[in-house]
Amino acid sequence: MIEVTIKEVEMRIKGLAPYIINSNDVLEEYTLEKCDVVIDAQNFFYSMYKDSGYERFTGGEYDKYADYIKEKLKCFQKNTVTPYFIFKGGHSTNLERRIAKYDEQVRNAMIVINEVRDPLLSRDVAYQVLDELGLKYAISEFESKKNIVDLAIALKCPIISFDIEYCFYPTDYIPYTTISFGGNKLKCQIYRLEKFLNHHRIPRDALAVFGAMLDQNIFPEGYFNMRLQQLKRVPTFKNIKVVLSLLKGDTRKFRQSILNNITEENKQKFKEAESSLLSCLNYKGNRTFLVDYVLHGKLEFGRCDVMWFEKGVCSGRIAIPYVNLVKHRTLLGSSAIENIDMEDSSALSLDIVRYAYDLLSNYDGSTFTFICRDGTNTKRIEVTNELPIKKSDMVTANLFKNGWTDFTPLFDLFLQSMKVDPAALEQLPANARIFMVSLIYFNRKGKEDEAFLYSLMLCYVLLSTSSSLRSRHNIEEDSITETTASGTAATEADYLMAAKLTKKYFTAVGNRSDEKKMHHKLKDFEKRLAPSDRELIHKLDRKTLHLIVQFEFCLANMNYLNNLCATKYPPAVYHYIINGTFVYNLAQQLRNEEFPLLFIKKLLSEAPTILTLFLKLVDFCKGKAILN
Structure with missing residues (x-):
């Protein structure tokens, strides 16, 4: 089978989520029972700790939180629903944006503006609860949307998330906020691409035009209201409804009017976004190693497998913080509430991280950048390999490239460096x-x-x-x-x-x-x-x-x-x-x-x-x- 590669789409269309949820003609009433469902785990667990109501300033109340997750997941078992969870990994792009966000988190944590952020170990608690319950999950190396769609297509089942990007894939999508977890039945509402297109009487290529022109990651809000005659008197909050109405007519003519009123540079941006969305709208899915891992619980490693790192992340052998560490040589410090007169609390564990980095990089001698808190600001430190754990003879170029099949004494070497028998x-x-x-x-x-x-x-x-x-x-x-x-x-x-x-x-x-x-x-x-x-x-x-x-x-x-x-x-x-x-x-x-x-x-x-x-x-x- 030829694998079709699509670009991960990251969109921001203000008002689209409420437009879909509040439109009775777009969503269908649906009951989840005796079926499979793929869950966008990053989205599903995003604010779950906050929703639990448990204390977060004094460190996590992880025992209570685990019970809260288990109770939340019982409704799936009760309705014979098999959930599959896919987690997001590191950052393939926009790392500087993530670093800027970290800088803001540090400042906010010190003045207690951190309502959404969870205690440090809460995401790992979610993994461990899923393990305990025998539920299947996998971790993407970077963004998870394509993997989620691939799995949903393989299982022929809907996706649960709260991300507008899924409106541009040919998979059924259940907005998380429409699910009623309280009763005996899992009542919800489901979005189906074909129904959306039929309701608005537009073809798929028109929806690609719609997404490309209103994506605020590409064009600022109101950008086309100042440039297109058809939108000049339209308030921006009505753009979604009006643009969908305009696309019912001559899509090619409307598209050309867009291109006629923007610069060459922006034409290129528009066409690239349109092409990516068309690929998503017509996507047939791929049977990737992650899909097979979730369905069968096994990962096949070739000899010196070139995808060893992605597979290590997928199976949880390589922790998510190691993705940015290895791929970008960057480690972010703590953004928790702590003593601002003392060093960043994550700095204490740098020796552990450095040893893991050396193992993953085959002791290539490279440094990585530790971006950490300094008072209420951040600073950058280059972490060298001047640590007591020298390269062992057992560390070869193919250390993890053939998979994790046998016990290794590499951890014991770290224990010995601590003088622990x-x-x-x-x-x-x-x-x-x-x-x-x-x-x-x-x-x-x-x-x-x-x-x-x-x-x-x-x-x-x-x-x-x-x-x-x-x-x-x-x-x-x-x-x-x-x-x-x-x-x-x-x-x-x-x-x-x-x-x-x-x-x-x-x-x-x-x-x-x-x-x-x-x-x-x-x-x-x-x-x-x-x-x-x-x-x-x-x-x-x-x-x-x-x-x-x-x-x-x-x-x-x-x-x-x-x-x-x-x-x-x-x-x-x-x-x-x-x-x-x-x-x-x-x-x-x-x-x-x-x-x-x-x-x-x-x-x-x-x-x-x-x-x-x-x-x-x-x-x-x-x-x-x-x-x-």
């Missing part, structure tokens, strides 16, 4: 190993903070034990299986007691999580009494916020490296490890205690098996000389 990790539960390695790295690179370390470890013990308890209940057994290598297990009774004793530390500062979820039910005067983001941030200790973000970067990058190296260690599952609110609250409490460890021992005295698990982690850390 891989065999010592066998003392820990499997799901604690990457977490504890990250903790050791974090503590050695940063400033020792006993209260913060204890808070992290106890949070892990409680969340991982809770997950074990729920897993056991799912298979109708009674006891928890959170067991160390030495055989110590936590009992259900002890977990329930520990949960009761520590409940207040899981409560968001100012009780804002519950307030946000109930916000729409509050009366106006009650809403005015609820603490604002700006008021809250002044109450929070930014030093502790900084530590949380620093650790999350260390944990994420350690997980990315572990996955890249195809190790024997299972990945760290974030929603069974960290709840930022708990860590923040308990760390604040422990800093007020003369003897933090004694405080925890007393706190958990009525839950001895939970305390034992916690103390085993403490002993492990003391053995690695990171606690006194």
